[in-house]
Amino acid sequence: MSSPKPRWFTDTEPGHSEWYIERFRTMAAEGADLDGEARLIDAMVPRKSRILDAGCGPGRIGGRLHQLGHEVVGVDVDPKLIAAAEQDYPGPHWLVGDLVELDLAAGGEDEPFDAIVCAGNVLVFVAEGTEPRVLSNFARLLKPEGFAAVGFHVNRGLSPDRLDEMAVGAGLRTDIRLATWDVKPWHADADFAVTILRRAD
Numbered sequence: 001m002s003s004p005k006p007r008w009f010t011d012t013e014p015g016h017s018e019w020y021i022e023r024f025r026t027m028a029a030e031g032a033d034l035d036g037e038a039r040l041i042d043a044m045v046p047r048k049s050r051i052l053d054a055g056c057g058p059g060r061i062g063g064r065l066h067q068l069g070h071e072v073v074g075v076d077v078d079p080k081l082i083a084a085a086e087q088d089y090p091g092p093h094w095l096v097g098d099l100v101e102l103d104l105a106a107g108g109e110d111e112p113f114d115a116i117v118c119a120g121n122v123l124v125f126v127a128e129g130t131e132p133r134v135l136s137n138f139a140r141l142l143k144p145e146g147f148a149a150v151g152f153h154v155n156r157g158l159s160p161d162r163l164d165e166m167a168v169g170a171g172l173r174t175d176i177r178l179a180t181w182d183v184k185p186w187h188a189d190a191d192f193a194v195t196i197l198r199r200a201d
């Protein structure tokens with residue numbers, strides 16, 4: 001089944017991918033802390049876990065998780081970002097792919113994951129209406145005890161309550177909600193949500 005174009009392509013200006021790659025390269029060169037999401041995921045999984053970086057962009061999170069000894073697969077729909085990930089963070093298996101139609105077996109990756117990290121507003125950049133299919137794919141790709149960690153700004157059209165509803169339809173349940181990747185508690189005025197989803201079965 002073909003899926004509509006992600007908002008990453010339809011709602012951004014030409015040159016946006018190049019700008020995004022350079023932005024993160026500059027921050028890395030300046031010594032900015034780009035590892036917050038990876039630190040939380042690393043704290044939650046056994047050593048040498050198998051982790052999917054879903055909507056990995058230019059690779060900062062999967063790259064760090066690989067450095068920490070995990071087996072990382074990164075998937076992104078934007079080939080320019082995957083090329084940057086291959087260049088800047090060698091080691092993980094970086095794949096161009098759409099989270100809506102996710103077929104990792106075609107890329108040689110048919111084992112389930114201990115964790116999926118979907119950080120940096122990925123769920124508000126997929127095509128509108130495809131979020132349930134993305135979440136169903138997460139449920140299908142997780143080991144029974146695995147989890148998906150999803151982070152996004154709550155003022156961009158997707159509310160945490162709506163995420164919870166869609167998760168139920170996808171065979172997932174909301175386990176924990178935080179306001180930040182460094183584990184600040186969720187509160188009603190938070191502008192960001194980090195949600196840990198687990199398989200409902």
Ligand SMILES: C[S@@+](CC[C@H](N)C(=O)[O-])C[C@H]1O[C@@H](n2cnc3c(N)ncnc32)[C@H](O)[C@@H]1O
Binds near residue numbers: 125126
């Ligand atoms: C703001 S970037 C975040 C990148 C990375 N997760 C990070 O935090 O550095 C949003 C990413 O979502 C990806 N994306 C959007 N829709 C997608 C889809 N349907 N399938 C795969 N990736 C998608 C974009 O290509 C882009 O890399």
